[in-house]
Amino acid sequence: MNRKNFITKSGIALGGGILAPYILPSGRLFAKTGTLKADHVVLVMFAGGVRQQESVLGRYLEDSQGVSGAAGNIMPNLFEGNSPTKKIAYGTSVVGKPNGSEPIPKLLTNSLERSGLLFPEMRAQSAGHYVGLNTLLTGNAGTNQGLKVRPAYPTIFEYLRKHAGLKATDTWFIGNGIGNSTPLLNSSNHQDYGLAYGGNMFAAPVTFSNAGKEILGNAKTYSRSDLEPMYHMKNFLDQSFALTKDQISSVSNTDEEKSQIKDFIKSVFTKQQSGQLAMPPVTDNGDALNVMYAAEVLKEFKPKMLAVNISGVDSCHSNFTGYLQSLHRADHITGWLWQYIQNNIPQMSGNTIFIVAPECGRNLTPNPILDQNDWVAYDHSDANALRVWGLMAGKGVPSLRVGGESQPVGRLTDIVPTIADVFGILDDVKAAGLIDPLAQSLYNRI
Amino acid sequence: MHNFKLSLILITMFTLGGCTKERNIEFGVDEARVLEDKSRKTKKKNDAEFVSILYTNLYQTAISPNQLYKTQNVVYSIGDQDVANEMLLSNYFNTSGLTIPKDTDMRNDIESFVVNTFKRFYLRYPSEGEKAFFGQYIKTNPNVTVEMVYTAFACSEEYQYY
Numbered sequence: 001m002n003r004k005n006f007i008t009k010s011g012i013a014l015g016g017g018i019l020a021p022y023i024l025p026s027g028r029l030f031a032k033t034g035t036l037k038a039d040h041v042v043l044v045m046f047a048g049g050v051r052q053q054e055s056v057l058g059r060y061l062e063d064s065q066g067v068s069g070a071a072g073n074i075m076p077n078l079f080e081g082n083s084p085t086k087k088i089a090y091g092t093s094v095v096g097k098p099n100g101s102e103p104i105p106k107l108l109t110n111s112l113e114r115s116g117l118l119f120p121e122m123r124a125q126s127a128g129h130y131v132g133l134n135t136l137l138t139g140n141a142g143t144n145q146g147l148k149v150r151p152a153y154p155t156i157f158e159y160l161r162k163h164a165g166l167k168a169t170d171t172w173f174i175g176n177g178i179g180n181s182t183p184l185l186n187s188s189n190h191q192d193y194g195l196a197y198g199g200n201m202f203a204a205p206v207t208f209s210n211a212g213k214e215i216l217g218n219a220k221t222y223s224r225s226d227l228e229p230m231y232h233m234k235n236f237l238d239q240s241f242a243l244t245k246d247q248i249s250s251v252s253n254t255d256e257e258k259s260q261i262k263d264f265i266k267s268v269f270t271k272q273q274s275g276q277l278a279m280p281p282v283t284d285n286g287d288a289l290n291v292m293y294a295a296e297v298l299k300e301f302k303p304k305m306l307a308v309n310i311s312g313v314d315s316c317h318s319n320f321t322g323y324l325q326s327l328h329r330a331d332h333i334t335g336w337l338w339q340y341i342q343n344n345i346p347q348m349s350g351n352t353i354f355i356v357a358p359e360c361g362r363n364l365t366p367n368p369i370l371d372q373n374d375w376v377a378y379d380h381s382d383a384n385a386l387r388v389w390g391l392m393a394g395k396g397v398p399s400l401r402v403g404g405e406s407q408p409v410g411r412l413t414d415i416v417p418t419i420a421d422v423f424g425i426l427d428d429v430k431a432a433g434l435i436d437p438l439a440q441s442l443y444n445r446i
Numbered sequence: 447m448h449n450f451k452l453s454l455i456l457i458t459m460f461t462l463g464g465c466t467k468e469r470n471i472e473f474g475v476d477e478a479r480v481l482e483d484k485s486r487k488t489k490k491k492n493d494a495e496f497v498s499i500l501y502t503n504l505y506q507t508a509i510s511p512n513q514l515y516k517t518q519n520v521v522y523s524i525g526d527q528d529v530a531n532e533m534l535l536s537n538y539f540n541t542s543g544l545t546i547p548k549d550t551d552m553r554n555d556i557e558s559f560v561v562n563t564f565k566r567f568y569l570r571y572p573s574e575g576e577k578a579f580f581g582q583y584i585k586t587n588p589n590v591t592v593e594m595v596y597t598a599f600a601c602s603e604e605y606q607y608y
Contacts, residue, residue, distance in 0.1 A: 201525030233598035
């Protein structure tokens with residue numbers, strides 16, 4: 001080899017050695033940053049099947065129970081509109097007054113509708129919970145999605161980790177329990193993506209329950225010098241038992257990320273003990289607890305992408321009063337979460353886009369089940385259950401209302417391309433060919 | 447009468463002639479070590495199996511159904527199963543009642559400790575390479591404890607399979 005060849009080849013080898021560690025899993029050298037719209041996205045998966053009539057349309061009891069003059073908005077943090085004045089049953093209960101007669105005071109000075117972008121009439125692709133949640137996270141209509149299996153198509157967590165090079169603790173799914181396949185939503189089982197790119201997940205009300213405290217709360221806090229030999233020996237053992245890609249059964253964090261997660265879990269138990277967990281003013285249901293833990297995750301990890309699931313309004317199958325109360329509380333805790341980000345997480349304040357959308361709607365016609373107020377209940381299976389809305393607020397989001405009851409604009413499958421658009425990877429996600437062909441970024445629906 | 451005597455003699459002769467001495471037959475069975483083979487571990491333990499086996503391994507007694515149910519749910523509620531299992535294990539190590547060797551026992555006979563640890567967790571003997579690695583690592587790192595070695599094994603990929 002002559003001198004020139006030697007220098008050329010050495011230069012290439014040196015350059016490759018320097019660059020190789022920075023090549024993203026997708027093969028790209030740098031994550032796209034040119035069109036980054038914000039550094040963080042928080043998605044609230046709201047909230048277990050929400051009828052248009054009692055939410056964005058502000059009809060309260062007028063449409064559902066035929067009570068004349070009982071229209072009004074019971075979601076003041078999300079939508080504009082005056083509160084109902086008749087038959088108030090959606091609030092909290094005060095001694096000496098009828099059950100639920102005290103509405104929760106509004107938290108946000110301006111509703112998310114006023115400060116952001118509202119699509120009041122979107123279309124869901126399914127009237128079911130799990131497929132609906134899948135749709136929100138995969139951008140695929142999920143018509144062949146089974147229960148008790150991971151999403152068939154990649155989730156937004158996987159797209160972000162693969163194409164934007166995010167680390168595992170940059171992406172979080174906070175599920176509201178371990179039922180209904182919820183813990184499976186942090187990753188698909190798609191062969192080109194999967195758990196290797198999955199997001200972190202807590203089914204927070206279980207992780208941080210009394211049982212969780214009993215089983216995890218007494219764990220030792222190992223020092224770095226304790227952990228190093230353990231991981232060294234474990235890594236040696238794992239090298240000789242290499243798993244194939246399809247055998248990976250868990251999200252993979254780095255050793256540092258694992259330590260951070262373990263410390264976080266312990267810190268939550270400590271805060272629980274000392275009453276230091278930040279929580280919404282009204283915290284009387286499971287959804288509120290889940291949002292409270294989501295706020296803790298946001299504060300600790302400042303993730304690029306966090307999705308939190310709430311589902312209390314599904315009580316509407318048999319208890320319309322309970323549904324109204326849960327809907328009012330879902331509005332309250334969603335407003336609180338947005339406020340918490342603005343006031344308590346400076347790294348995310350002013351640099352976050354907040355998205356709120358139901359996974360499905362509910363029926364137009366009721367089932368025959370009556371509750372304590374003799375109000376009928378609603379399931380979710382007809383065309384009305386495909387009517388939903390979507391809200392966006394935060395950095396650079398225009399204050400607009402796009403579409404209306406007679407002019408639907410947007411699909412639930414739009415949420416994933418919208419988030420991809422925020423992070424500048426929309427082209428990669430589209431090129432993967434795994435989202436609904438009709439889906440678009442909501443920015444392009446304006 | 448003559449025919450009767452003849453018949454009796456013949457019956458006696460046939461009966462005695464038909465008898466043979468009973469023989470004791472023993473089959474020679476070679477002793478065999480029935481142990482797991484790493485390459486044959488292809489089935490992943492489910493959450494209940496993992497927790498139950500781990501608990502029995504450490505406490506040498508079965509976990510109660512109620513405790514198993516609670517533990518399974520909590521482990522399932524965490525996305526990173528390594529984190530969940532490491533915390534579960536660390537929690538166990540912070541309790542009394544564990545049946546594990548003392549650190550001095552490990553130091554006194556490292557080779558036996560390594561072999562027994564492989565048998566205890568992996569149900570197999572270590573390869574020469576594995577024996578050499580652990581022997582050397584424990585010997586040259588005086589801060590390594592039984593707890594650390596057990597944690598490494600219990601959290602390893604192979605322990606997730608059977």
